[in-house]
Amino acid sequence: MILSTLTSPIILFFALGMLAGFARSDLVIPEAFAKGMAIYLMAAIGLKGGVEVSNSGLTDALLIAGAAGMALSFLLPLPAFAALRSIGGLKRVDAAAVAAHYGSVSLVTFITANEMLKGAGLPAAGFMVAVLALMETPAIITGLLLARRGSSDTGVASKGLWHEVLLNASVVLLVGAFVIGVIAGEKGFAPIKPVFDGGYKGVLCLFLLDMGLIAARRLRETRALTLRLSLLAIGLPLINGLIGVAIGSALGLDLGTAALLGVLTASASYIAVPAAMRLALPEADPGIYLSMSLGITFPFNIVVNIALIAAVARMMG
Template sequence: MTATLLSPMVLFFALGVLAALARSDLSIPEAVGKAIAIYLMIAIGLKGGVAVAAEGVGSDLAIAAALGLVLSAALPLPAYWLGRKFAGQSATDAASIAAHYGSVSVVTFVAGAEALSLAGLQASGYMVAVLALMETPAIIVGLLLARRAAGTVELGKGGLLHEALFNGSVVLLVGSFLIGMTIGKDGFVQIAPVFEAAFRGILCLFLLDMGLVAARRLRDTRSLSLRLLTMAIALPLLNGVAGVFLASMVGLEPSNAAAMGILAASASYIAVPAAMRIALPQANAGTSLAMSLGVTFPFNVTLGIPLYILLAVEIAETWKP
């Protein structure tokens, strides 16, 4: 855990948080931040596809994909209940929160993959495919939960399903993953200096920007009550533990069980806000985004990810034949 907390990526994230809290004028231009995000999604998709091409498609991929889909569809339910009963949110706002906490964060997954590497573990490449699969079900479930409050929502072309399935992050991840599978290791050698050697350095820049954005979002918001703050920490803990435990139960390796926990614990702040803007425009987007980006993301990057990795390793050691 200490190695993860003192890694360059986490330290640059902490630098961004401290700079924002100190009201520094440090900033990364929005266009640069978007370019870095595109780079990271392409890189993680390519490397996942290359890994699957080398390993082949097996039963572990099918098991992990099925579990990921189940988690993405199920995790919004307790989040919605807590939003309604514990935090006193409207049905629409609770549904928006539920969709955020059932879907996943690409950047949290990338940070988790690096933390796994520092711990001497390596998640299988197919977990990138699981990541892509887990983007959408929670959005659909969130919409269904809010149907009474939001009325009928068009799911066809140009509507929620189109936004969920063809938003930029899904297109980049799936497309890059397929390209990686097609070119394999031999083809990846040509572009490895850009998408492998430079990966961690560019991730440091991105997490610096995320630290700035997260801290400013949390500092500037007036919409988070103590109960919402509690939810923003409790949900990733509960979801992450559930993800690790269930993945271990179905026989995934500790590294993949930890990756599943990281995915389950993460909360979307890119794909879901875009989809909710179309599906539930009356929802308070500031609340959901402040929770996922301002509280949950920093918690996962600094404390949550090391805990999920430690739990996965401990379960594997305890149940070792």
């Protein structure tokens, strides 16, 4: 699977973006077009997940996976925080901000893994898009509690923060599209399927080209990363991914769904959590948490870790 991953158009477009970014090419994806692609991808994955749930109904597997995902999102920032403090040498507020990223999830990693697992013969259940939405917020709460522990500031989150966390664009669009898919079902989805299914992989390739450009430029420009933090940006997704797969397998989820749960626990947010951290912890250094999550963990997951997680899921299965 690693070989097929490295030769797939999705990964090759991401690699092209990384190479162009490091080479200081003037290749740029217009911001408005990039936002349009992100909206399309979120709507498509939400719709398709909702249609799958409409076909299968509210199952025990959905409830089990959702509860496991939320618990993992709450708990994974705790060991990450300890490692970032002891090994990474970060001060409390920076360690808490980074830890929140590694308990939350990455939509693009989820979308990419979903397609790669299908290509490897490990399709995941459609309800995992609901699990994705459930896992986005709990880690933010844990990160804020870690940052505020022992502080005289007892207002962990302002009204503006909760609005940002619960009503940010990705959550609204994902959950909204998922609900539309559940209501519409297979029959209602059929007329729009050519738009949201036919062009999906092509748009994903272009979107990952843009993400490669951003990741490379973030790495090229940052001065905040040390060797220890760089190693943690690889070690945390490795360990978290194994934990997610092991729990998914122990709970009786099928191979593809357990693997995708592992991918979610291995991913690191670089959209929702940074926005929340800017509101709640403005004193935290974005050069650290963005460089780790987007500059190192995201490329590592896309190129290497998804395939490793799939292999572990097969072994456990």
